Amino acid sequence: MKAGHKTEKKLFHYAWMFRKPISIGLICLVLAVALELTGPFIAKRLIDQHVVGIESTWHQVKSEDDYTVAYQGDIYKREDRLGRSETTDNPATILQVGSSYYFVDQAVPTTGKREVEGDTLTIQTPDEKLSAQAEKLSLTELYRFFEPERPAIYRLLGLYVGLLLIAAVFQFWNTFLLQRTSNRIIQQMREDVFAHIQRLPISYFINQPAGKVVARVTNDTEAIRELYVRVLATFVTSFVYMTGIYIALFLLDVRLAVMCLLLVPIIAIWMGVYKYFGGKYNKVVRSTVSDMNGNINEAIQCMSIIQAFRRQRQTSEEFEALNSKHFIYQKKLIRLSALTSHNLVNVLRNLAFVAFIWYFGSQSISAQGVITIGVLYAFVDYLTRLFQPVNDLVNQLPQLEQARVAAGRVFEMLEEEGEDVKDSKVPRYKGHVRFEHVSFAYEKDEYILKDIDFEVAAGQTAAFVGHTGSGKSSIMNLLFRFYDPQKGTITIDGQDTKDWSRQQVRSHMGIVLQDPFLFTGTILSNVTMNDPNISREMAIRALKAVGADRFIKKLPNQYDEPVKEKGSSFSMGERQLISFARALAFDPAILILDEATANIDTETEKLIQNALQVLKQGRTTLVIAHRLSTIQQADQIFVLQHGTMMEKGTHAQLLAEEGLYYQMYQMQQGKVKAAAM
Structure with a gap:
């Protein structure tokens, strides 16, 4: 299936989810259009039957009724208003010549070319030329002949106004239902997209800048919203109007x-x-917008680095290149629309009116006079109305294409293979961790970890050391099931982690990062993570346990102190203590620490080390160590180099072996002594 058809099918699927209100809205639309399009037919009848209808043959009658007119002592009635049993005498004719009306005291043709000279009216038909005596009607006399038509004219005008008011009610419900449903569709789509984002594997976010993902959730879905709110309504309305107008045109003239x-x-x-x-x-435009969002997001996050290294000009040039590309393709879109949209409608409208004039000029405006003014008015009215939906259709094409492309990008992300979310609880495991001959590669055959084999008993503290790129973080990523190994097995309490869902594996794990992340909210909300199972009291108790209450008590709002983006208003040590309290409140069986004291000053480090001791109690702790001096009390230390397990043992055992760990320790000790001197 082509990508375009696939996108349209999915857009239809979302609309189908709300088919009931959409159907009701479309029914209201059809009724509103049908009522509005009766206008020209009512106008045609009003003009032909009641306005110019007096230009007809009249008959002298004996009795008066609602349709009779008194003229010069006699009573006259229009021929088309005569009853079957009525007797008539002395037919007469009323004809219009120029802007005046004339009374002819005999029956004469109502078609043909007319001329008046004095009191003589001449009528030229294809077959003959007739002359007759004619009396010019005064304004008062003319109004008298219009008098029988006034009630019918008022009734038709009242009917037209009534139909327009009813149509307005249907139009309101059509607009309300379609727009409300359109917003509901986008709400559902955004919920689906955001839920799917949380099911996507970590590898997706490594390959996709955050700005691009944000653009798909916000900008692209907003473009799709325009599709349902404006474009869909416009297209449906236009097609219904055009269909109704064509039906009316066929009824008037095939x-x-x-x-x-x-x-x-x-x-x-x-x-x-x-x-x-x-x-x-x-x-290209939508892709460039995503790139621009990614570029802006990165620039804002790294603004201190950009300014420190005087990269403002280069950063601006990178953004300007994307901005110029966006401008160029937007200009192409504008040119495409400007060259054809408005011009196309104007050309089509003019051609249609040329055809209209030619048709009526050659076929109707003749001696036979087969066309009436009412029919002429109705055709002009319908042709004028026909081009409004055409104009609306053409003007909405840019938005339609923007929405289609945006939808394709959103559905492309939704098609990314996600992970099943299974939140059913598993019993709290003890935390016995084992890696058995595990090998792992982020890219095919480029193994980061090679035949890793180790075991950490429940309640033990194990540290992983090694130079950058040795595979320490990859081990933690595998344990958290951010990734799965290509070879080997990982078990917790003897249970293969692949037998559990990723959510179940992580349900009893906690992590404290080297650079702790705080969410916008309050200190308490960052500890509870809005989990209903963690009460305010539990969160405060955790904060006190790790020693965070020392600085919290000094804050104006204390535990309810607002946290700005990323916790920028707090120091590194304060953010770290809050993240410790978060981990403690969730009471994990397995705790992963990405060396929490690596970027902390000596005074704060002592406070954090005390908090760590509280945090480690009663749980398995895995530490990614940067400072070897902080892991001397670990039950096991694993030394990694280029993804291979080189050494394992306690601090004393590894020093005694005088291997890789010994060299690393001596190097760090040397730096410490040099710094002290």
């Missing part, structure tokens, strides 16, 4: 309606052309 049908293939061809070129340009 030949002209067939000529107007030429608009349909022209619009279809134009939409296909725009879809091809507009789709290509929009893909």
